[in-house]
Amino acid sequence: MTPESKTKSNDATERAKAFHQSDLMDDTELRVKIDESLASAVALFFATSLFWLLLGSIFGLIASYKMHWPDWLGEYAVLTFGRIRPAHLNTVAYGWVSLAGAGALLWMTSRLTRIPIKWGWMLFISVLLWNIGVAYGTGAIIFGYSRGMEWLEFPRIAGFIIALGFVFFALPILKTFIHRKVNHIYVSLWYILASVVWFPLLYLTANFGHYQGVVEAGMNWWYGHNLLTVWVTPIGLAMAYYFLPKVIGRPIYSYYLSLLGFWSFALFYNWNGIHHLIGGPLPTWLVTVSIVASVMMVIPVLAVAVNHHMTTFKHFHMLKFSPTLRFTVFGAMAYTAVSLQGSGMALRSINEITHFTHYTVGHAHLGVYAFSTMILFGGIYYIMPRLSKWEWPYPSLVKWHFWLTAIGVIIYVVALTIGGWYQGLDMNNPDKDFMESVLNTIPYLYLRSLGGTMMVVGHLIFIYHFALMVKRAGPRRFAPPWFKKPEEESAV
Amino acid sequence: MTKKNNNPENQNDPKKDELESKDAFRDEAESDESDVYNIHDQIVSREKGEPDEGFEPTPWWVWTISVLVLFAMGFYLGKYSGTFGTTAHEVEMPPRLADERVEREVRGDQLYAGLCQPCHGSDGMGAPGRYPPLVDSEWVIQDAETPARIVLFGVEGPMEVLGETYNEIMDPFEHRLDDKEIAAVVNYIRTSWGNDAPEIEPDRVAEIREEHEGRGRWRASELQALMDEE
Numbered sequence: 001m002t003p004e005s006k007t008k009s010n011d012a013t014e015r016a017k018a019f020h021q022s023d024l025m026d027d028t029e030l031r032v033k034i035d036e037s038l039a040s041a042v043a044l045f046f047a048t049s050l051f052w053l054l055l056g057s058i059f060g061l062i063a064s065y066k067m068h069w070p071d072w073l074g075e076y077a078v079l080t081f082g083r084i085r086p087a088h089l090n091t092v093a094y095g096w097v098s099l100a101g102a103g104a105l106l107w108m109t110s111r112l113t114r115i116p117i118k119w120g121w122m123l124f125i126s127v128l129l130w131n132i133g134v135a136y137g138t139g140a141i142i143f144g145y146s147r148g149m150e151w152l153e154f155p156r157i158a159g160f161i162i163a164l165g166f167v168f169f170a171l172p173i174l175k176t177f178i179h180r181k182v183n184h185i186y187v188s189l190w191y192i193l194a195s196v197v198w199f200p201l202l203y204l205t206a207n208f209g210h211y212q213g214v215v216e217a218g219m220n221w222w223y224g225h226n227l228l229t230v231w232v233t234p235i236g237l238a239m240a241y242y243f244l245p246k247v248i249g250r251p252i253y254s255y256y257l258s259l260l261g262f263w264s265f266a267l268f269y270n271w272n273g274i275h276h277l278i279g280g281p282l283p284t285w286l287v288t289v290s291i292v293a294s295v296m297m298v299i300p301v302l303a304v305a306v307n308h309h310m311t312t313f314k315h316f317h318m319l320k321f322s323p324t325l326r327f328t329v330f331g332a333m334a335y336t337a338v339s340l341q342g343s344g345m346a347l348r349s350i351n352e353i354t355h356f357t358h359y360t361v362g363h364a365h366l367g368v369y370a371f372s373t374m375i376l377f378g379g380i381y382y383i384m385p386r387l388s389k390w391e392w393p394y395p396s397l398v399k400w401h402f403w404l405t406a407i408g409v410i411i412y413v414v415a416l417t418i419g420g421w422y423q424g425l426d427m428n429n430p431d432k433d434f435m436e437s438v439l440n441t442i443p444y445l446y447l448r449s450l451g452g453t454m455m456v457v458g459h460l461i462f463i464y465h466f467a468l469m470v471k472r473a474g475p476r477r478f479a480p481p482w483f484k485k486p487e488e489e490s491a492v
Numbered sequence: 493m494t495k496k497n498n499n500p501e502n503q504n505d506p507k508k509d510e511l512e513s514k515d516a517f518r519d520e521a522e523s524d525e526s527d528v529y530n531i532h533d534q535i536v537s538r539e540k541g542e543p544d545e546g547f548e549p550t551p552w553w554v555w556t557i558s559v560l561v562l563f564a565m566g567f568y569l570g571k572y573s574g575t576f577g578t579t580a581h582e583v584e585m586p587p588r589l590a591d592e593r594v595e596r597e598v599r600g601d602q603l604y605a606g607l608c609q610p611c612h613g614s615d616g617m618g619a620p621g622r623y624p625p626l627v628d629s630e631w632v633i634q635d636a637e638t639p640a641r642i643v644l645f646g647v648e649g650p651m652e653v654l655g656e657t658y659n660e661i662m663d664p665f666e667h668r669l670d671d672k673e674i675a676a677v678v679n680y681i682r683t684s685w686g687n688d689a690p691e692i693e694p695d696r697v698a699e700i701r702e703e704h705e706g707r708g709r710w711r712a713s714e715l716q717a718l719m720d721e722e
Contacts, residue, residue: 031536111542186544242543249540254548264558284574291572292565299558306554348572385535433597480538 030114031386037116038106039387041123045103046380047470048131050463052095055138057456059088064452068445078142086153087141093151093227094162095134097372099127101235102169104379105192107387108242109173112189113180119172129165133158149216151224152206159207163200170196187258188242191234194266198230214281218274225273228367233269233335236372237304239379240332244311247325247382248318253310261303268296275346278355294346301339308332321482323398327378330406334370338363353428358441358448359420366413369455374405377462381481384469393474395481397465401458402483408454411447419444598672600680607665608677616685623660624653627685631715635722636692638715639678640700643669651712664709671697 063085065072073079110117137154146153173196206223245252271293274286312329319326341363345354354360385391392398419441426437468474611623618625626632632639646664650657671694682689
């Protein structure tokens, strides 16, 4: 580092201090009040989300086994692939990611606005309605009443119940935000507020508009991809922006990068959905605009990646002991990977190979699992001890959970990425029999099931650990579940 | 870090009691309250402060890449805009056709299963009194041209097969199958279920097709005459 740049960065630190002077009221008493104001509600969000995680990942595992053992469980209508697979998608998307994400957003909102949550009673209605909606919708899919549109399989009634549940989740966030005790609004809050406003618009438009034919297909993918835009990704990014500096104890690298990242994200991401319909009967310009916007996502992703990397840089040694940081950094890296991969996949020349293959499935899991789910795990490890006033009883279980899920999802994604690519080449090759393209995927499908099994075992361990903690069973500990003892006491 | 631990003030604070009643996890039977607060204080007081932002400048190469991507995709948008009309046309993705030289595999057994099996049966035995058998049939195994003629143009009227007379109509396949396919299905019939006759080449099928082009269904007597000629 040259002396000149050193002065520069000192200046930046001074400016940051001045900027945040009025916000530096991090006292323990306030944290206790905030945590207690939402302990039961957020814990309920987490606990029910874990139920859907378990159910959803078992659905996913059954669907995965069916890909190489096609006759397995085929004799029961409710367990056929056509029902199990959408049931998997919807339970993990609307049950696991949404409920766990909602819990984390609530806790972060309260912490970042420095006041206990307002209208906290609404959250119990929210969690109840939300779970009823997901349960009703999943039942409808399993018993054959799916709407038959990807990401929108739930019947409209289930959609209505979930939307209502969302209202009772959004109002406390908005109310709390209005009464905030900070001058400066931290970047995580930008994402939280954006998703709270965007998600209802998206969900209501998709569920309750009337569409037919090509427009319906267009709407379907506008919705499908935007669910990631306005809900899954903001949850993950808000959490990464929160937990990286929080655990490391150092400000996020650059406010300017945060700005660039957020506004280019808001500008480009919502156009992306139509790249799912390349080659479909939509106007060419519509598809092209979507591809252009998908590639433009390079800008926000780069901004976020640099911001996160430079924040964590020089602190990577903390990954050795902090579970929260390790899960979060894993997820943040996966976000960069999945987004750049997605920008590439939107290009017509690559899309014609990868579309309609297992490659896309690998991409989806790199996004919703390696990015979103891993960050949620990290967040729950951090938040839960503060809600339950109890440390995680067994650090070894955290270790098992991390390695099983991390290695599992890596096997899963790598296998499907390679297998799907070859599958796409085979399918595009007119000299090859179609069956050849199918049979060639079988080894990769076995690997997918292996990765999936590891992930489900990891989930079982995590849920067992969570249950122990809530019941305050197991040994009473007085330290975070460090992977190993750090030199300085901090983190988790 | 331990400044809040064992702080007697916490336990006597009336505010604490109020908050305590909201605690969803309270379980007096199992744990001593002061211990619970002890742990919680430890948890929240070891935390770092709430995150905030630094003000490092954006690296120059982030801007450079952003501008390059903007230009590249602007170009892409112009090139593939389809004149912003309402029609869907994917100019840059013409369908890729098979290389002419590469021949698709034609399988007689599959053709037979789809086209012939409904009448002649999977064992080639036909249906007694209705559809004649192909196994050992003189029309099938005597020479290769006769079955090719029948498959090409069909046959109708009374026909004696293995001493039994059948009177049915078989449709022509001249427009549905090409020479290779007809050769494949004829060869399949002539070499299956115990039949063991030499194969016919697609070129020979083409000659027969050309020779009799446009004719309708055969009668058994016409076929017999051609067989006798040869």
